């Protein structure tokens with residue numbers, strides 16, 4: 001009988017967790033500082049998940065984008081044990097389309113997803129604080145034909161004053177898979193919790209019919225905190241603005257509508 | 266909103282006991298576990314997150330029933346009391362996990378936490394015996410997996426937790442189990458878990474503990490590419506194939522992950538046989554063809570006493586006490602024992618730490634199957650001089666020729682070749698192993 005020391009850990013399929021992070025000029029100063037620390041504590045939390053995950057080998061890959069895009073791990077996703085966060089610097093434009101093109105080229109068994117075992121559908125987490133400066137929709141249409149992308153557990157973070165929340169919702173496929181917050185502290189916490197919930201859910205076998213949606217991961221992540229979902233999940237286009245049907249004759253609509261007379265200029 | 270409790274928070278239980286939260290111990294998907302002071306005693310509280318229930322009231326009713334019926338054996342971290350507060354949050358009180366226990370799935374990642382293979386067998390025996398008792402009381406566990414019990418790798422003792430899932434067999438609580446451990450019929454038809462589906466999960470668990478590999482995850486799994494839900498449904502439900510199936514060779518273990526390839530050829534024939542039976546196409550497709558808990562216990566108690574240490578330290582399995590060559594490549598010594606015990610049906614090496622259990626001496630009830638009867642011990646002065654200790658609660662006899670000597674509980678007598686142990690209705694002959 002082989003000695004217990006001669007038996008390795010049980011075989012586990014890989015689970016790739018991708019981060020696609022906006023490091024454009026608008027992220028300068030405090031936001032990039034918060035992002036760096038948030039990623040550091042997220043990596044730390046994922047290390048703990050990975051160390052005790054008997055169903056998956058968790059690996060991480062980070063793509064930053066500004067005027068160009070760059071993989072922090074150019075040789076492909078790394079095991080959490082081997083991964084240490086290095087701070088990113090913010091500068092340049094917000095080339096979202098270029099990032100999607102790059103991601104598409106690597107989401108394949110012959111590129112970043114090659115491994116000794118099979119792999120679970122990946123987790124992909126996007127973060128931006130602004131608007132794309134290129135034609136991202138064309139690239140989105142292309143990458144949606146890649147099953148590893150379209151069936152992935154996708155979550156988006158829209159942070160800062162003026163992010164393109166609708167774009168993020170399109171990238172992740174649903175507004176319920178988006179977290180919208182101006183509070184950088186809330187962002188940092190939720191990045192960690194949602195990363196943990198997404199990788200725990202996606203890295204367990206699921207013999208049911210549907211993939212794990214980003215919305216499920218967001219809900220599970222929020223469930224680990226005391227943050228009210230209503231405060232961070234944006235409402236996008238759920239109510240179409242409609243012109244009320246009113247009688248067009250002057251003076252005739254007065255009975256149906258009232259206006260605040262006391263309101264100040 | 267937040268489900269958590271603050272340290273120092275004070276609550277009152279159903280049995281009108283005062284509890285105080287001491288600190289958080291763990292955090293899971295269903296809820297948080299706290300260390301508490303329960304009426305002066307240190308205990309644990311599992312506190313549920315809101316909205317994790319299929320049918321909240323049914324769940325609470327079932328939990329209350331489990332509390333009222335009491336734990337099946339000491340191997341269960343059973344709910345003993347519950348707390349319900351305004352706003353709908355609730356939880357249950359149970360014993361704390363004692364020192365030295367680790368989650369079973371940690372052992373899949375670090376099999377060498379077991380100091381010896383024998384302890385891994387002990388753990389299997391204890392877990393299957395606990396489920397034997399649970400099932401015999403009419404319950405079904407529904408969610409047997411590596412995440413639901415703790416093991417003390419140094420003693421082989423187990424503690425089964427998450428007993429809030431336990432329900433009378435046939436009741437639908439909405440639970441379908443943990444993927445990888447779920448029986449094919451649940452994967453395919455989403456049927457209600459049963460004692461028979463628990464048995465599939467137990468068999469998976471034992472294969473994982475003893476071979477450190479999943480029984481259905483061979484090359485069809487490693488070469489699948491993307492493990493999307495459709496592929497997983499195929500591997501675990503629609504077309505499951507045992508990696509050691511003698512007839513279907515399309516799902517052999519991937520040589521890159523050789524744990525099962527290393528262990529399987531060393532296993533005694535009877536252990537290979539029960540695994541082949543448990544994961545045969547017949548048993549995978551027909552729940553009532555799966556080995557029962559008693560079937561497993563009988564093979565495991567036999568297996569545990571077939572493990573003998575070679576002088577090189579390697580553990581060698583001596584089926585029917587037959588001597589064999591040590592299978593550590595650098596050793597090659599001949600390993601055998603001077604004595605063997607002839608039980609009905611098979612023989613065991615008779616050496617230090619050989620154990621004979623109640624279920625090896627005739628028909629018995631589920632709850633006494635692993636009651637110890639005989640324990641073989643090497644003397645302190647000379648390791649080759651053995652004694653047999655009565656580790657049961659009643660006297661039994663040893664005889665040689667016509668004379669019978671009664672051995673009282675806790676008494677130890679010296680072993681003499683050709684003596685007989687008289688246990689219940691069985692006579693076990695101690696023979697020289699030439």
Ligand SMILES: [Zn+2]
Nearest residue numbers: 575577591596
């Ligand atoms: Zn040896």
